[in-house]
Structures are given as structure tokens and as C-alpha cells.
Amino acid sequence: xxxxxxxxxxxxxxxxxxxxxxxxxxxxxxxxxxxxxxxxxxxxxxxxxxxxxxxxxxxxxxxxxxxxxxxxxxxxxxxxxxxxxxxxxxxxxxxxxxxxxxxxxxxxxxxxxxxx
Amino acid sequence: xxxxxxxxxxxxxxxxxxxxxxxxxxxxxxxxxxxxxxxxxxxxxxxxxxxxxxxxxxxxxxxxxxxxxxxxxxxxxxxxxxxxxxxxxxxxxxxxxxxxxxxxxxxx
Numbered sequence: 001x002x003x004x005x006x007x008x009x010x011x012x013x014x015x016x017x018x019x020x021x022x023x024x025x026x027x028x029x030x031x032x033x034x035x036x037x038x039x040x041x042x043x044x045x046x047x048x049x050x051x052x053x054x055x056x057x058x059x060x061x062x063x064x065x066x067x068x069x070x071x072x073x074x075x076x077x078x079x080x081x082x083x084x085x086x087x088x089x090x091x092x093x094x095x096x097x098x099x100x101x102x103x104x105x106x107x108x109x110x111x112x113x114x115x116x
Numbered sequence: 117x118x119x120x121x122x123x124x125x126x127x128x129x130x131x132x133x134x135x136x137x138x139x140x141x142x143x144x145x146x147x148x149x150x151x152x153x154x155x156x157x158x159x160x161x162x163x164x165x166x167x168x169x170x171x172x173x174x175x176x177x178x179x180x181x182x183x184x185x186x187x188x189x190x191x192x193x194x195x196x197x198x199x200x201x202x203x204x205x206x207x208x209x210x211x212x213x214x215x216x217x218x219x220x221x222x223x224x
Contacts, residue, residue: 100166101149103163106162
């Protein structure tokens with residue numbers, strides 16, 4: 001079955017860095033756009049970034065532009081999010097999701113906490 | 117940036133009743149890119165409706181989506197106990213996705 005599994009979350013100090021990974025299975029990963037979406041504790045959903053199937057088209061939300069970098073390795077069926085210069089307001093559960101004009105399915109999420 | 121405003125913020129209903137959730141966009145949205153999601157506590161969101169009115173695989177037919185332009189609606193015809201959750205609408209335009217703030221559907 002189609003499955004996405006995120007990893008790499010944890011506690012990091014303000015200004016620090018973290019790299020999230022998303023492992024895909026059950027579908028032809030290289031055929032799909034992929035996105036990262038986050039949800040701060042008790043808050044709504046915020047799209048973070050997407051990457052095209054080949055990796056040549058990338059877009060970011062203004063809130064993370066210049067600090068976060070999305071990438072993918074189609075041979076490894078994996079999606080990544082490199083997060084630098086982290087701030088307290090980046091604290092959230094980060095989800096990866098497959099894109100087909102909408103998000104389906106979603107991974108279970110990985111929690112990133114930015115705190116001193 | 118297009119803003120999606122969902123109403124009401126909280127909807128209190130009983131099982132068996134009909135639920136009508138609204139999503140209003142600040143500018144015209146393509147129906148192709150209008151989707152609805154359900155999220156239960158501690159779980160990832162689940163796609164319910166794509167293309168404004170197409171149910172996702174495995175979604176019961178009591179869920180339906182409608183609308184166009186700036187006004188979209190998610191309707192749950194007869195509420196089941198498992199339907200009480202938070203619902204989000206989402207759109208895509210100009211290389212950006214945005215979500216509504218959510219409607220919490222709670223048991224009355």
C-alpha cells in the first residue's frame with residue numbers, strides 16, 4: 001500500500017539545523033510531486049514547500065524561504081527537508097505528502113521542537 | 117495570497133444530523149485545486165474531497181463537496197460518531213498552497 005514515513009525530528013536550539021527525511025513506498029515515487037506541510041501545536045495546517053517529480057521545480061512558503069531547502073532522491077524513493085536558522089515559530093509536526101493537485105496520502109508526521 | 121475562510125469555527129451537532137461546512141476564498145479559486153481534509157486528534161489529515169466534489173478512495177458517500185468560484189461547501193449528510201473531527205479546505209494558485217483555518221465538528 002502507499003506509505004510515507006517521516007523521520008529526523010527532534011529538539012534543536014534556536015539558530016540550529018535539522019534534516020527531515022520521508023521514505024516512500026507502494027507507488028512510483030519518481031512520477032509524483034511531493035510536499036512538506038507543518039502544523040504548530042494546537043494550530044492549523046501550513047504548506048511549507050513542494051518539489052516536482054524530477055526535482056527541477058521547487059517552491060517555498062515565504063515563512064521558510066532562504067532557510068529551508070527541499071530535495072529528493074528518486075533512486076532512494078526519499079524526500080528531504082534541510083532546515084537551517086531554526087526559530088521558535090518553526091516548532092511543529094512536519095508531514096510529507098504526495099501531491100496530485102491535493103495531498104494524498106500524508107505521512108504520520110515528525111515533531112520538530114525549537115527551544116533553548 | 118488567497119485567503120480561505122472557513123465557517124463556522126465550531127459546529128455542534130448530534131449523530132444523525134446533517135453538517136454543512138463552508139469555505140470562502142478571497143479570490144476566485146479553480147475547482148481543480150480545491151480539496152477538503154479530515155483530521156482527528158493525534159492523526160495526520162486525510163483527504164476527503166478533491167477537485168471540489170470528487171470523493172477520495174474509500175470515503176463514504178455521506179460526504180459530498182460542492183461549489184465554485186469563491187464559495188465551496190462540504191456536506192456530511194448523516195453524521196456518524198467517527199465524523200467528529202476538524203475539517204480543513206485547501207487551494208492551490210500561483211505556485212502556493214493555502215489552507216483554511218479549520219472547522220471543528222463536535223458532538224452536541
